[in-house]
Amino acid sequence: xxxxxxxxxxxxxxxxxxxxxxxxxxxxxxxxxxxxxxxxxxxxxxxxxxxxxxxxxxxxxxxxxxxxxxxxxxxxxxxxxxxxxxxxxxxxxxxxxxxxxxxxxxxxxxxxxx
Amino acid sequence: xxxxxxxxxxxxxxxxxxxxxxxxxxxxxxxxxxxxxxxxxxxxxxxxxxxxxxxxxxxxxxxxxxxxxxxxxxxxxxxxxxxxxxxxxxxxxxxxxxxxxxxxxxxxxxxxxx
Numbered sequence: 001x002x003x004x005x006x007x008x009x010x011x012x013x014x015x016x017x018x019x020x021x022x023x024x025x026x027x028x029x030x031x032x033x034x035x036x037x038x039x040x041x042x043x044x045x046x047x048x049x050x051x052x053x054x055x056x057x058x059x060x061x062x063x064x065x066x067x068x069x070x071x072x073x074x075x076x077x078x079x080x081x082x083x084x085x086x087x088x089x090x091x092x093x094x095x096x097x098x099x100x101x102x103x104x105x106x107x108x109x110x111x112x113x114x
Numbered sequence: 115x116x117x118x119x120x121x122x123x124x125x126x127x128x129x130x131x132x133x134x135x136x137x138x139x140x141x142x143x144x145x146x147x148x149x150x151x152x153x154x155x156x157x158x159x160x161x162x163x164x165x166x167x168x169x170x171x172x173x174x175x176x177x178x179x180x181x182x183x184x185x186x187x188x189x190x191x192x193x194x195x196x197x198x199x200x201x202x203x204x205x206x207x208x209x210x211x212x213x214x215x216x217x218x219x220x221x222x223x224x225x226x227x228x
Contacts, residue, residue, distance in 0.1 A: 004157070031213070040123070040220055041220060042118075042120075042203060042218040042219055042220040043218040044218075045215075045216070050212075050213050059115075090157050090158070092157075097213040097214060098209075098212070098213065098214060099145075099146060099207075099209050099214050100146045100163070100165060100207070100214070101214060102148070102160045102163075103148075103150075103160065103216065105157030105158050106157050107155065107156055107157050108156075108157055
C-alpha cells in the first residue's frame with residue numbers, strides 16, 4: 001500500500017518557468033491537500049479539495065492553481081515560478097475531511113526557483 | 115484566523131531524559147489538536163491527538179495535555195531514544211464550512227543525544 005505518492009522529488013526551475021506537481025493516493029480518500037513548508041513557518045495550506053470535483057483556496061493560494069483530476073489525483077501547478085515559491089511541497093489526504101481526521105502526507109517535493 | 119505558536123524551535127536532550135514541547139492557540143473554536151512527527155526526508159506522520167473534551171491522553175512514552183482555558187497544549191516524551199530525533203509539529207483544528215481546517219505550529223527540532 002503506497003499511501004500518498006508525489007512526483008517529482010526534486011525540481012529546479014528558472015524564474016518564469018511553469019511546472020506541475022503530481023500527487024496520487026490509493027486509500028480511497030475523499031479529501032486532498034497541498035501544503036508548503038518553509039523554515040520557521042511550519043506547514044501552510046495552499047489549496048484543498050474536500051471531495052472530487054471541488055477545490056478551495058487555503059492560506060497561501062497566490063501563484064498556484066490546482067486540479068482534482070479524479071478521486072485519486074490532485075495536482076498543483078505553478079504557471080510562472082518565482083523565487084518566493086522555493087519551498088518543500090507536501091500533498092496530503094484524509095478520509096472525508098471532517099472533524100478530527102488524520103492527515104496522510106506524501107514524502108514531499110523540494111522545489112528551487114532560481 | 116487561527117494562530118498557533120510553538121516553543122522551543124530546537125531542543126536537545128540526553129537519551130533517557132524527558133522532552134516537552136509547548137503550543138498555544140488563539141481561536142477558542144479550535145477543538146482538535148494533533149501532533150505530527152517529521153523524520154528527515156519524509157512527510158509528517160500523526161503520532162498522537164487530543165480533542166477539546168479531554169485534558170490528557172497517553173500512548174506509551176508519549177502524552178499530550180490540553181488546557182482549554184489558557185489555550186495551550188503540550189507534548190511530553192519520556193525516556194527519549196535516538197529514534198525520537200525529528201521535527202515535531204503541533205496543530206489546532208476546527209470545523210469550517212463542514213470541513214476541518216488545520217493550522218500548524220512552526221515546528222520543534224528535537225535532538226536526542228546518545
